[in-house]
Amino acid sequence: MGRGDAMVDGAAGELRRWVREAGGCLVVDGAMGTELEAHGADLQDELWSARCLVSAPHLIRKVHLDYLEAGANIITTASYQATLQGFQSRGLSREQSEALLRQSVEIAQEARAIFLEGRSKGPYAARENEARSTERRPVLVAASVGSYGAYLADGSEYTGDYGRSVTKESLKKFHRRRLQVLAEAGPDLIAFETIPNKLEAQAYCELLEENDIRIPAWFSFTSKDGANAASGDPITDCAAVADSCRRVAAVGVNCTAPRLIHGLILAITKVTSKPVVVYPNTGETYVAETKEWVESAGGGGASATDFVSFVGKWRQAGASLEGGCCRTSPATVRAIGRALREADAAVADIDDYDDFPAVAVL
Ligand SMILES: [Zn+2]
Numbered sequence: 001m002g003r004g005d006a007m008v009d010g011a012a013g014e015l016r017r018w019v020r021e022a023g024g025c026l027v028v029d030g031a032m033g034t035e036l037e038a039h040g041a042d043l044q045d046e047l048w049s050a051r052c053l054v055s056a057p058h059l060i061r062k063v064h065l066d067y068l069e070a071g072a073n074i075i076t077t078a079s080y081q082a083t084l085q086g087f088q089s090r091g092l093s094r095e096q097s098e099a100l101l102r103q104s105v106e107i108a109q110e111a112r113a114i115f116l117e118g119r120s121k122g123p124y125a126a127r128e129n130e131a132r133s134t135e136r137r138p139v140l141v142a143a144s145v146g147s148y149g150a151y152l153a154d155g156s157e158y159t160g161d162y163g164r165s166v167t168k169e170s171l172k173k174f175h176r177r178r179l180q181v182l183a184e185a186g187p188d189l190i191a192f193e194t195i196p197n198k199l200e201a202q203a204y205c206e207l208l209e210e211n212d213i214r215i216p217a218w219f220s221f222t223s224k225d226g227a228n229a230a231s232g233d234p235i236t237d238c239a240a241v242a243d244s245c246r247r248v249a250a251v252g253v254n255c256t257a258p259r260l261i262h263g264l265i266l267a268i269t270k271v272t273s274k275p276v277v278v279y280p281n282t283g284e285t286y287v288a289e290t291k292e293w294v295e296s297a298g299g300g301g302a303s304a305t306d307f308v309s310f311v312g313k314w315r316q317a318g319a320s321l322e323g324g325c326c327r328t329s330p331a332t333v334r335a336i337g338r339a340l341r342e343a344d345a346a347v348a349d350i351d352d353y354d355d356f357p358a359v360a361v362l
Helices: 004-019 035-039 048-055 059-067 084-088 093-119 125-133 148-152 167-184 197-211 235-244 258-271 303-318 330-351
Strands: 074-076 138-147 190-195 219-223 248-254 276-279 285-287 290-294 320-321
Touching: 004 248, 035 059, 035 190, 048 093, 059 093, 059 290, 059 330, 074 093, 074 190, 084 093, 084 167, 093 138, 093 167, 138 148, 138 167, 148 167, 148 190, 167 190, 167 197, 190 197, 190 248, 197 219, 197 235, 219 235, 219 276, 235 248, 235 258, 235 330, 248 258, 248 320, 258 276, 258 303, 303 320, 303 330
Parallel strands: 074 138, 138 190, 190 219, 219 248, 248 276, 276 320
Antiparallel strands: 285 290
């Protein structure tokens, strides 16, 4: 990390300020795609959740609002699988496609406005206690950029296998305009999600620089073994790429089994001091052919309760942004927030002991 470089603290520094304002950690929302499906949306389509940008924007707004009500500090837009190439292959014009990308950000901003307004004058007596403890909590919109594998819709975000013809330049070309459009829509953060390999992280890093994107970004990788990104590139190599990029504010892992997360946090914190973001799935496996999630061979699936039992451990290991990915829900996010508050209260208690004479600790 180029210390002394003002921009380094620009991106990571701004995010750190939000983390501080939230009391030490930020709650990221849960799944968008699978939550839309849980509400009855049919996403058996190559555009997946992006399909709802066209057909059911009100549903997307509802999911954002549900996560805000559940205590999320960060809501992630429905642009994960929204690409100009994907929309245009469906016959939409370039203008229409760009408008849909912008709308993904606008829908989230609208949900935030409704949420904040409701809190200032709305009837939230029943939520009073909870509202008070989170009164000044930051509420941020992260524009989702799914990996190239998400566009391919063949599950390759979980294998990192893009084939030989895909180069850093072709990845840059693929993501460039989409990134520009999303950035121009004015989100607070850009979430590069389910990155399966080092090459794509390098491409993003160069794009952020070349396009002078000043919105703090996070790079979030997928892993199947707890030590490497999905492609087999060591997670430390991937995190080091993110660390070297001054526009990157946080580094982490998403859509990965909960049981693998602890080791990954420990590995990532070896190579970067940037904030760490984790938002695992429930531990099930995605089958691209049928577009379904199935129980992983040998188990490993985590119920909401199991998932939440990990939260404090991840916090201790160094994660300061936590949420959920596929198959998690507002209930998971509510439980994550509660577990994080408990973990931080426990740490505060231990700190208090320092003020007592040693004998009092015994
Ligand atoms: Zn996911």
